Amino acid sequence: MSSEQNHLKETDTEDRFDFKKEEKSAFAAEKGLTEETIHAISEDKDEPEWMLERRLRALEQFQEMPMPTDWPGQPDLSEVDVDEIVPYIRPDVDVRAGVDDWTELPDEIKDTFDKLGIPEAEKNALSGVGAQYESEVVYQNMQERWEEKGVIFCNMDEAVQEHEELVREHFMTKCVPPSDNKFAALHGAIWSGGSFVYIPENTTVDMPVQAYFRMNSEGMGQFEHTLIIAEENSEVHYIEGCSAPKYSKFNLHCGGVEVFVDEDAHVQYSTVQNWSKNTYNLNTKRAIAEKGGRMEWISGSMGSKATMLYPSTILKGRGASDNHITIAFAGEGQNIDTGAKVYHNAPDTKSTIESKSISKDGGRTNYRGLVHIADGAENSSTAVECDALMFDNESTSDTMPYMEINESKVDVAHEATVGKIGDEDVFYLQSRGLDDDDAKQMIVSGFIEPITEELPIEYAVELNRLVELEMEGSLG
Amino acid sequence: MSTQLPASISEETVRTISEERDEPDWLLRTRLEALSALDELDMPSVIETPGRRWTNLEGLDYESIVDPLDQRDETERVSAEGAKVLDFETALEEHPELLEEHFGSVTDPQTNYLTALSTALFTTGTVIYVPEGVDAEDVKVRAEMNSTSLFSHTLVVAEDNASATILERISNGSAVDGDRYFSNLVEVVTGENAYVQYGSLQDLDEDVYDFTLKRGDADRYATIDWIEGNIGSRLTRSDIETELNGDSSETKIVGAFFGHDDQHFDINARVWHNGEHTTADLVTRGVLDDEARSVYEGVQDVGRDAWDTSSYQRENTLMLSDDSEADASPKLIIHNHDTEASHSATVGQVDAEDLFYMTSRAISENTARNMLVEGFFVPVLEEVEVDELREDIDDLIVARLD
Numbered sequence: 001m002s003s004e005q006n007h008l009k010e011t012d013t014e015d016r017f018d019f020k021k022e023e024k025s026a027f028a029a030e031k032g033l034t035e036e037t038i039h040a041i042s043e044d045k046d047e048p049e050w051m052l053e054r055r056l057r058a059l060e061q062f063q064e065m066p067m068p069t070d071w072p073g074q075p076d077l078s079e080v081d082v083d084e085i086v087p088y089i090r091p092d093v094d095v096r097a098g099v100d101d102w103t104e105l106p107d108e109i110k111d112t113f114d115k116l117g118i119p120e121a122e123k124n125a126l127s128g129v130g131a132q133y134e135s136e137v138v139y140q141n142m143q144e145r146w147e148e149k150g151v152i153f154c155n156m157d158e159a160v161q162e163h164e165e166l167v168r169e170h171f172m173t174k175c176v177p178p179s180d181n182k183f184a185a186l187h188g189a190i191w192s193g194g195s196f197v198y199i200p201e202n203t204t205v206d207m208p209v210q211a212y213f214r215m216n217s218e219g220m221g222q223f224e225h226t227l228i229i230a231e232e233n234s235e236v237h238y239i240e241g242c243s244a245p246k247y248s249k250f251n252l253h254c255g256g257v258e259v260f261v262d263e264d265a266h267v268q269y270s271t272v273q274n275w276s277k278n279t280y281n282l283n284t285k286r287a288i289a290e291k292g293g294r295m296e297w298i299s300g301s302m303g304s305k306a307t308m309l310y311p312s313t314i315l316k317g318r319g320a321s322d323n324h325i326t327i328a329f330a331g332e333g334q335n336i337d338t339g340a341k342v343y344h345n346a347p348d349t350k351s352t353i354e355s356k357s358i359s360k361d362g363g364r365t366n367y368r369g370l371v372h373i374a375d376g377a378e379n380s381s382t383a384v385e386c387d388a389l390m391f392d393n394e395s396t397s398d399t400m401p402y403m404e405i406n407e408s409k410v411d412v413a414h415e416a417t418v419g420k421i422g423d424e425d426v427f428y429l430q431s432r433g434l435d436d437d438d439a440k441q442m443i444v445s446g447f448i449e450p451i452t453e454e455l456p457i458e459y460a461v462e463l464n465r466l467v468e469l470e471m472e473g474s475l476g
Numbered sequence: 477m478s479t480q481l482p483a484s485i486s487e488e489t490v491r492t493i494s495e496e497r498d499e500p501d502w503l504l505r506t507r508l509e510a511l512s513a514l515d516e517l518d519m520p521s522v523i524e525t526p527g528r529r530w531t532n533l534e535g536l537d538y539e540s541i542v543d544p545l546d547q548r549d550e551t552e553r554v555s556a557e558g559a560k561v562l563d564f565e566t567a568l569e570e571h572p573e574l575l576e577e578h579f580g581s582v583t584d585p586q587t588n589y590l591t592a593l594s595t596a597l598f599t600t601g602t603v604i605y606v607p608e609g610v611d612a613e614d615v616k617v618r619a620e621m622n623s624t625s626l627f628s629h630t631l632v633v634a635e636d637n638a639s640a641t642i643l644e645r646i647s648n649g650s651a652v653d654g655d656r657y658f659s660n661l662v663e664v665v666t667g668e669n670a671y672v673q674y675g676s677l678q679d680l681d682e683d684v685y686d687f688t689l690k691r692g693d694a695d696r697y698a699t700i701d702w703i704e705g706n707i708g709s710r711l712t713r714s715d716i717e718t719e720l721n722g723d724s725s726e727t728k729i730v731g732a733f734f735g736h737d738d739q740h741f742d743i744n745a746r747v748w749h750n751g752e753h754t755t756a757d758l759v760t761r762g763v764l765d766d767e768a769r770s771v772y773e774g775v776q777d778v779g780r781d782a783w784d785t786s787s788y789q790r791e792n793t794l795m796l797s798d799d800s801e802a803d804a805s806p807k808l809i810i811h812n813h814d815t816e817a818s819h820s821a822t823v824g825q826v827d828a829e830d831l832f833y834m835t836s837r838a839i840s841e842n843t844a845r846n847m848l849v850e851g852f853f854v855p856v857l858e859e860v861e862v863d864e865l866r867e868d869i870d871d872l873i874v875a876r877l878d
Contacts, residue, residue: 073809370525375798390813393780399808402525405823408795412823414806420813 033082035059038189041088045157045192050168058178058188065182068308073366073398075306075335080280085252088192101141132193132213132224146205152198153209156225159196166198170227175258176286183282183308187223187256194224194255199234199265206235208270208456213242213255226257230265230293239459240271250278250305257285261293263317270298270455272463273307277334281307291317291346298454301328301336302466310368312341315349315380322351327451329467330363330395339369339401344380344410353384356448358467359395366398373405373412381411388418389447391440441468482539487511489544490596497565497599502576510585510595517589520687520713522742523773523805530771530803531742533590533713536685541625541657547599548622550649559612559640560605564629567603574605578633582663582719583691590687590713594627594659601629601660606638608667614862615642620649621658621680628660632674634698636667643862644676647708648684655710656684664692664700668722675703675865678712679872682739686712696722696751703860705869706733706741707876717746720754720782731760732856732869734876735768735800742771745789749782749815758789758819761856763849764800765876774806774819782812789819794826794852796845846877 038059042052067077131139132155146153152163159167172178178188195211213224230236242253253275261267267287275281281304287295297311313322324340342351357365367386388397399416421443429439444467445452452460490511494504523530555561560571568575585595600619606612619628634640646658658680664672672692680686686709692700702716718727729745747756762770776787793802806819826848834844853873860866 372525378798388808388810390810390815393812393814395811395813397808397810399806399819401805401807401821402523403802403804403821403823404525405793405795405802405804408798408800408825410795410824412821414804414821415818416806416808416820417818418808418810419816 033059033062033085033186033190037088041190041192045160047160048164051160054172055189058172058185061178062182062185062189065185067182072400073337075308075337077280077306079250080252080282082186082252088190132211149203150200151203151205152196154196156194156196156227157192159227163196163198166229167196167227170229170258170260171225172256172258175260175288176256176284180284183254184256184284187225187254187284191223191225191256195226195238197226197228197236197238199230199236201231202233203231204235205237208237208239210239210241213240222251222253222255224255226255228257228259228267228269230259230261230267232262233264234262235266237268237270239456240269241459242271242273242275250280251276253279253281253283253304255283257283257311259287259295261287261289261295261320263290264292265290266294266296268296268298270459272300272455272459272466273303274466275303277303277305279304281309283309285309285311287313287322289313289315289317289320289322291319293317293320295321296323297325297340298451299326299338300451300463300466301326301338302463304336305333306335307338309338310341310370312343313351314343314345315351316345318346319348320346321349324351324353324355325451325454326355327448328355328357328365330357330359330365332361332363335364335366337366337368339367341370342372342382344371344373344377344382347376347378347380349377349380351382353382354450355384355386356451357386357388357397358391358444358447359388359397360391362394364396366400367416369401371401371403371412373407373410375406377407378409380407382413384414386416387447388416389444390418390420482542484539484542485511485544485597492545493597493599497568499568500572500576503568503579506580506585507596510592513586513592514589514596517586517592520588520590520715523771523803531711531713531740536657537655538593538657541655541685542593542597543624544597544627546623547626549600549626549628550620550622551600551602552616552618553602554614554616556612556615556640558607558610559615560603561615561617562603562605564601564603567605571603571605574633575603575631578631578663578665579629580663582665582693583661583689587689590659591661591689594629594661594687598627598629598661600626601631602644604630604632604640604642606632606634606640606670608635609637611638612640614864615640616864617642617644619644619646621646621656621684622649622652623656624652624654625657626659630660630662632662632664632672634664634666634670634672637669638667639671641673641861642675643865644674645679645865645868646677647679648681654683658684658686658709660688662688662690664690666693666695666698666700668695669697670695671699673701673703673861675705675860675862677705677865677868677872678708678714680708682708682710682737684709686714688713689715689717691715691717692719692727694718694720694722694725694727697724698722699726701728701859702730703865704729704731704743705865705872706731706743707869707872709739711740711742713742715744715746717744718756719748719750720756721750723751724753725751726755728756728859729758729760730856730859731762732853733762733770734873735762735770736765736876737768738766739768740771741769744773744775746775747777747787749776749778749785749787752781752783753785754782755786756788759856759859760791761794761853762792762802763794763796763852764802765796767797767799769801770803772802772804772806775809776807776817776819777809778812778815778817780811783814785812785815785817787815787817791821792852793823794849795823796825796849842878849877850874
């Protein structure tokens with residue numbers, strides 16, 4: 001263990017995420033949000049008329065909806081002024097749909113992803129990689145053997161052109177409609193980039209597909225859309241990573257993720273979020289699982305100033321199931337408000353939610369979850385387990401689960417615990433020669449193991465590194 | 477979102493109530509201030525999740541169910557040696573200073589619209605005063621409501637090293653037709669090392685809308701235990717709260733409810749850990765049949781300076797019918813890391829294996845189910861120190877089973 005610890009300490013995670021590149025763009029929208037901006041973005045992307053109409057409708061809905069302000073204990077969003085956001089920046093890359101060779105990228109963008117270690121990961125363990133810089137995907141590649149089977153992995157803007165019917169049917173219609181919440185509406189109006197993943201029937205993609213999102217410019221918003229369609233009896237693991245350097249102004253990340261899990265399909269969606277600590281991360285992620293479908297959400301929320309994110313699953317078909325594993329880490333000045341939502345709308349559906357949080361140096365974590373069991377969803381079961389670890393008296397950790405149970409033949413269990421790091425555990429490790437910091441680090445690594453063991457090794461290592469940096473207080 | 481003042485209530489109404497009771501100025505002033513705050517105050521906060529509000533308190537027609545000048549009750553008060561158990565008017569005469577000091581000291585009358593309404597209009601109530609060092613066992617307050625609306629205020633003062641076990645029961649007396657409204661505010665003040673167990677049983681008929689707020693302030697080494705049984709009413713909104721302000725203070729909040737038909741229970745158990753070394757244990761068990769619905773919120777709030785806190789919460793709901801609904805939100809709000817806190821909640825039906833075991837022993841399915849439901853309440857009933865209260869709750873549960 002100690003040699004691995006040393007190895008981890010020698011890595012330069014801080015540099016990997018918090019470096020800045022000169023801002024270069026081919027097209028940048030005006031600050032703020034108006035119909036003209038929407039027209040300009042849509043035109044620059046050469047979108048079909050229906051997409052422009054959806055954007056404009058979403059804009060209307062955004063303007064009608066109030067900011068969420070009175071949820072108990074919610075993060076303060078008063079600083080989030082959409083008029084101050086640059087909603088769209090197209091980086092200066094020749095090929096609109098992105099290139100499929102890292103060497104073709106402009107040096108400063110290639111350097112960015114090199115530093116983040118994305119090309120390396122692609123070589124080693126992934127079926128395909130997409131990389132988004134600012135508002136557009138700049139790199140996209142999928143291994144040929146998957147393409148031959150009909151698997152599609154491309155950027156969302158390209159999908160609008162190349163797979164119009166699929167997108168038109170699924171894009172913000174039944175899974176995440178813009179009316180869902182104010183930030184889903186904002187996303188619907190100015191979304192750009194993101195991934196489109198389509199897995200045909202009876203196809204198993206046995207290596208993860210990865211997308212990485214990077215915000216580089218000051219005061220910008222990133223609004224990527226991810227649409228995953230897994231047809232009957234297919235299987236895919238999609239991984240998303242993201243980061244941005246820290247600037248003096250706030251950034252807004254407002255993505256949308258829609259996952260369609262058809263009969264007996266299995267989708268795992270994993271993400272390690274490490275936005276800089278001036279980013280507001282206000283995402284909407286949802287999956288619909290048909291009969292026998294299985295959805296898994298694995299998420300680590302490390303960065304951002306404030307996060308409000310509750311990945312949700314609608315268990316629509318008999319026997320559908322859902323697993324959530326989440327970990328949140330809030331350090332100084334951070335407010336991570338996250339949790340999970342599951343709607344049991346059919347009989348024999350199952351869900352488990354395992355949520356871990358760590359708060360330190362005045363950080364604030366909150367588990368906000370909703371489990372809904374509809375009338376008629378008999379023989380459904382759900383188990384929710386939340387554990388919070390607190391390091392000091394300045395930090396705050398809340399648990400706010402909501403359970404709505406309309407059916408009697410169910411098995412519902414919720415458990416939550418909060419506590420400090422065990423003095424005895426620390427003492428025990430110290431008595432075996434570890435210093436105080438290493439002992440605590442080791443206990444935290446053990447605490448978050450349920451999530452790290454679900455991730456591919458690169459991500460697990462990265463998550464451990466990030467936690468370690470947070471523990472040292474070395475990230476600003 | 478404040479609700480309009482019912483037309484039947486004016487400053488004149490409040491002055492009439494106060495004058496009839498020959499009340500001191502401070503109380504009239506408190507009533508009038510509560511009345512004028514009604515325009516500004518909101519209904520008690522109710523849980524909302526996407527697309528729904530769990531209890532609709534705005535939907536009540538206060539106009540038709542509040543008749544402030546016709547409030548009638550029949551209340552029997554059983555005292556214990558050394559303690560004073562007085563109706564509110566007598567207590568005002570005999571212990572004016574005690575009342576002026578403690579009335580509204582635990583619960584701000586202007587907490588919300590319904591507390592202010594209750595403070596402005598109450599005509600009945602009980603003051604239980606337990607002087608230093610006195611042990612008052614088996615204090616009983618059995619109240620009957622005999623009018624369209626009834627507003628009550630209960631104050632318990634237990635001085636240093638005093639103790640009291642109190643049973644309060646509310647039910648209907650002579651029949652009054654139509655929808656009705658009952659409201660009771662209960663304040664418990666404890667001195668150092670005092671102990672109060674306050675048990676209450678609500679068995680109103682099912683045309684009554686019921687609002688109660690019970691709140692205790694626990695001093696150093698003090699213990700406040702609440703037992704709360706809800707059987708009757710159409711809609712009950714019940715808040716049971718303890719502030720653990722003194723170091724090493726403790727509280728237990730034990731609840732039981734059994735809903736049938738279209739009854740709706742909104743039960744809120746809250747505890748604030750403000751002192752050091754404080755302990756709380758929240759236990760609620762409920763059964764729902766027919767189209768009954770329960771809303772449960774439990775909050776364990778550990779303050780910044782509440783070092784060495786232990787806080788536990790369990791909520792279990794048994795559903796006997798597919799048309800019933802159980803909503804629950806047990807919340808932990810933790811500001812101090814030197815805390816051991818946990819909560820758990822479960823919802824389910826009568827255990828199939830238990831049922832099978834009993835039916836295989838020749839017990840009919842119906843009897844077996846009834847036995848299991850009765851048994852489900854045992855962990856709650858075990859906490860009740862007053863025999864009469866325990867037996868009454870048990871009897872009402874048995875009566876409800878078919």
